[in-house]
Amino acid sequence: MFRKVSMSSTVQLAAPPTSARTVPLVSVRDVHRSYGNTRALAGVTITVHVGEVLGVVGHNGAGKSTLMRIISGTEEPDRGAVQVDGLPAGSPWTAAAAEARGVRMVHQELALLPDLTVAENAHLSDRRRPGRQWRASAERRILDALDDVFPGHGIDVVRRTGDLPMAQRQMVEIARAVCTDGLRLLILDEPTESLGADAAAQLYEFLRRRSAQGMSALLISHRMNEVLAHSDRIAVLRDGAVVGVHEAADTSEERLLSAMGGEVARTRATRDATPTSLAAAGAAAATVARLSIAGSELVCHAGEIVGLAGLAGQGQDEVLRRMWTPGLLSRGSTVPSRRAYVPGDRQVSGILPLWTVAENLTISAGRTIARGGLVSPARKRRLAADWVDRLRIRGGAAASITALSGGNQQKVLVARAFAADATLVLLDDPFRGVDVHTKNELYTLMREEAARGRGVVWYSTENKEMAHCDRVYVFRAGRIVSELRGPEITEERIIADSFDDVSGEERR
DSSP states (O other): OEEEOSSSOEEEOOOOOTTGGGSEEEEEEEEEEEETTEEEEEEEEEEEETTOEEEEEOOTTSSHHHHHHHHTTSSOOSEEEEEETTOOTTOOOOHHHHHHTTEEEEOSSOOOOTTSBHHHHHHHTOTTOOSTTHHHHHHHHHHHHHHHHSTTOOOOTTSBGGGSOHHHHHHHHHHHHHTSTTOOEEEEESTTTTSOHHHHHHHHHHHHHHHTTTOEEEEEOSOHHHHHHHOSEEEEEETTEEEEEEEGGGOOHHHHHHHHHSOOOOOOOOOOSSOSSTTTTTOOOOEEEEEEETTEEEEEETTOEEEEESSTTSSHHHHHHHHHOGGGOOTTOBOOSSEEEEOSOHHHHTOOTTSBHHHHHHTTOHHHHEETTEEOHHHHHHHHHHHHHHTTOTTOTTSBGGGSOHHHHHHHHHHHHHHSOOSEEEEESTTTTOOHHHHHHHHHHHHHHHHTTOEEEEEOSOGGGGGGOSEEEEEETTEEEEEEEGGGOOHHHHHHHHHOOOTTOOBO
């Protein structure tokens, strides 16, 4: 069987016997789960077979992550049951029971302890917990797993995980799960949202190799092309229920999107004779931000969307941090005092977990909602309600931020940035874990806000998203290697420039 792992290569893999693919490994029967008044799952029934990669898709809030947590044993259903091959009937399904039977989950929100090394984090999740030689054993096991999944990863296993870039932390989280003895079911919740194209291809090659040996996998992703290319069957969730299970070879992205909740109109970046941003229209736009980068200069004008592109981990996120923290600016660099920032790691530096959606959303909008130096509760409620409706944030303004799905939490952070009275908005991979319908809404939002005169600097791990920008700077090894404009901004050109040896000189 052939499975596509990248835009330019295929990998031949032997499929497990057809008979094995009909043997149930995990059966979920009539599972219900609610959080207060929010119904997350409403009678889900689904089966994962031995050696199968089962894709799971659905819009934000459809119940995907909740279902995965129940299958992994970290949450209990209100009603219904999970039956796993080898588990005696009637036995409680817990996290310990799941791990003992080779079920491991890689959560969308990374669970690494930042002050511990890569190996120490791996040791904490190793239920064997060896004795005096645990450190050497943990280092060897996690390094072997990293080499197996991500050859050439370049990760030092004795380094603190908090010092690693997001992409490498994601690799460590995946490899830590792979370390499990007798791994039978690997649950991956948005595993490639922080990975570059090469690392994602390596993960999928590993997945098909191990599934050919009998391991099963559950794959959640908003990247429909990846789910279609690397799954055997695809389950569609909508409003907490499974509305269909499709053979991947017999369906399409359009059919899946329709099953998820109606046709999705896909916006496309167009650069016609009527540009929508002030910068694209050729207006005399003021310079909003200027940054000196290793001999080159990054400039963002009022009304302009500027993209930071290239392979993951080439310094794009560091540029955003420098623009957000004036103390890190080099001589000659300038940023406005009124600016907003959406960080790449929402759990560490994004959401305020003890606060509601409204409180998280309006925390940076003091100038907008204040009257006479005091926050107006009425203005605060109106602002929060407006953005909740505008971005269709499921759960409502009064809900706890932690009760929302990862995608809906990300919507809140994006809304917070644009609700602030900011001249410059900085976005670090803001659409991670966001479904395609919401992405289209947010592309439109960015363009509308740029048309009002704001400057937007945006980094994304998906190079094709850069087509929505006015200009794009391509990064390599912390340097700007090219600046692209208008029709030059294509995924193919970005990839080519990312690998081009430019000897430190910026190309145009």
